Amino acid sequence: MESVAQPVSSGAARPGGRTARTRERVLAAIMAILVEQGFDGVTVEAVAGRSGVHRTTVYRRWRDTGGLLADAFDAARELPWEPPDTGTLLGDLIEVNRQVVAALTERPPIAAALIAASFRSPAAARALRDFWEDRFARAGVVVSRAAGRGEIGADVEARTVLVAACAPVFYEIVLMRAPVTDDLAERYARAGVAAAR
Amino acid sequence: MESVAQPVSSGAARPGGRTARTRERVLAAIMAILVEQGFDGVTVEAVAGRSGVHRTTVYRRWRDTGGLLADAFDAARELPWEPPDTGTLLGDLIEVNRQVVAALTERPPIAAALIAASFRSPAAARALRDFWEDRFARAGVVVSRAAGRGEIGADVEARTVLVAACAPVFYEIVLMRAPVTDDLAERYARAGVAAAR
Incomplete structure (x- = not known):
């Protein structure tokens, strides 16, 4: 199970760290599900299953569909x-x-x-x-x-x-x-x- | 039960007729459900229940959620x-x-x-x-x-x-x-x- 002690921002501050890799996997899963199934497919359960990140971790850090989608936009904003x-x-x-x-x-x-x-x-x-x-x-x-x-x-x-x-x-x-x-x-x-x- | 013999366009051609009144009731129900519940609420069943128009009539003339919503736009277009x-x-x-x-x-x-x-x-x-x-x-x-x-x-x-x-x-x-x-x-x-x- 992934550590849940680090908020997302710490992950961004340690690029390449385990927290950052967890986020990358979750973000990739969000995008893939969103494109294939649309909004209704983006659930904590589905993102956990697709990313291989434990659902407890996904739930604690992203909470719900809104949190998952918001982080997808935030990730886009962080791109150079x-x-x-x-x-x-x-x-x-x-x-x-x-x-x-x-x-x-x-x-x-x-x-x-x-x-x-x-x-x-x-x-x-x-x-x-x-x-x-x-x-x-x-x-x-x-x-x-x-x-x-x-x-x-x-x-x-x-x-x-x-x-x-x-x-x-x-x-x-x-x-x-x-x-x-x-x-x-x-x-x-x-x-x-x-x-x- | 409402007559299902007249397509929507015939209803529009006989303003005030029974077909036109059926459409008015269905359109009012679509708008009310859409505003209260959003897209997911606009089903043939729900529109029939809300409008008092028989579900067989709603199904034959509007078919599905897409047909109901499309007619709501068409009605807006027809306004002077x-x-x-x-x-x-x-x-x-x-x-x-x-x-x-x-x-x-x-x-x-x-x-x-x-x-x-x-x-x-x-x-x-x-x-x-x-x-x-x-x-x-x-x-x-x-x-x-x-x-x-x-x-x-x-x-x-x-x-x-x-x-x-x-x-x-x-x-x-x-x-x-x-x-x-x-x-x-x-x-x-x-x-x-x-x-x-």
């Missing part, structure tokens, strides 16, 4: 990510939007499954919002660099520009389930640039 | 709706966005519950897309009138402008579950106008 730096605001927003398109259309559809799960679990919904807000905060440099270059005014609110560029891509793929066209990323990146001006 | 006509593109887009905000924050949260259901049922997802595409098509006159007034170019694609204005509102409320601020509708209406120019 650097905003693009193409030299223009349009170029940067196109690249951000291409990454959004790639995440939302990847196979297996992990991001899409996590978004669907956020409609079933308040904990997952909070974790999804935290993930996106973290990305918007990190991507803010795209807008401040454009202001530094004189492309846009210095008083432009970064988050509004990023949402103006990205939200239509989320809307089309996640809510409209529209086929992804080649120009989707660029079309709304242009809307973001227009909003910034 | 006229796009705003304030005299400016910005004014019209603000009004459209205010209607989106109102729909997404109304109590009971029917629109929010229908969107959540679209993640559980492909039939509901298709019906949701049809509903929104119908609204975008009808709202296109907002953009063509702006072109007629010389506010924007004649070659501006109406749907792109409408999505640029509305999608951020959907994103903030539905996916980010962000608190609705007073300026939300206007902020992204301005982004839509900028995209049109």
Whole structure:
């Protein structure tokens, strides 16, 4: 049986340790079950069985489906990510939007499954919002660099520009389930640039 | 027992008839159950019990949960709706966005519950897309009138402008579950106008 003395954060602080490996196995099991069976499949019992981690450990550290899903988002947030730096605001927003398109259309559809799960679990919904807000905060440099270059005014609110560029891509793929066209990323990146001006 | 000889479309063609009244009762039951219990509650059995319509009738005309939810969207699409006509593109887009905000924050949260259901049922997802595409098509006159007034170019694609204005509102409320601020509708209406120019 795994040790249950370490909270998840200690696991993250000791990469490669036993606690970290336990989390990796649990996270891989969450993703696999989520993609194969959806929200209803992600139970403490199923994740324990799939990961080989004792169910008592899974229960004590992740508690329930909401805790499991929230940690899946947290793990995504912890991944290294650097905003693009193409030299223009349009170029940067196109690249951000291409990454959004790639995440939302990847196979297996992990991001899409996590978004669907956020409609079933308040904990997952909070974790999804935290993930996106973290990305918007990190991507803010795209807008401040454009202001530094004189492309846009210095008083432009970064988050509004990023949402103006990205939200239509989320809307089309996640809510409209529209086929992804080649120009989707660029079309709304242009809307973001227009909003910034 | 209700007659099952008439398909739903015939009911719509005879407003006030028995078939139309049956549909009204079934639709009211779907909405009530959806808001109270979510997707899992919307079964043929539960809708029959709540509406007082015989379960054989519900089964033959709506078939399953997906058919029930799809008809709820279709009913919304059939409601009379006229796009705003304030005299400016910005004014019209603000009004459209205010209607989106109102729909997404109304109590009971029917629109929010229908969107959540679209993640559980492909039939509901298709019906949701049809509903929104119908609204975008009808709202296109907002953009063509702006072109007629010389506010924007004649070659501006109406749907792109409408999505640029509305999608951020959907994103903030539905996916980010962000608190609705007073300026939300206007902020992204301005982004839509900028995209049109």
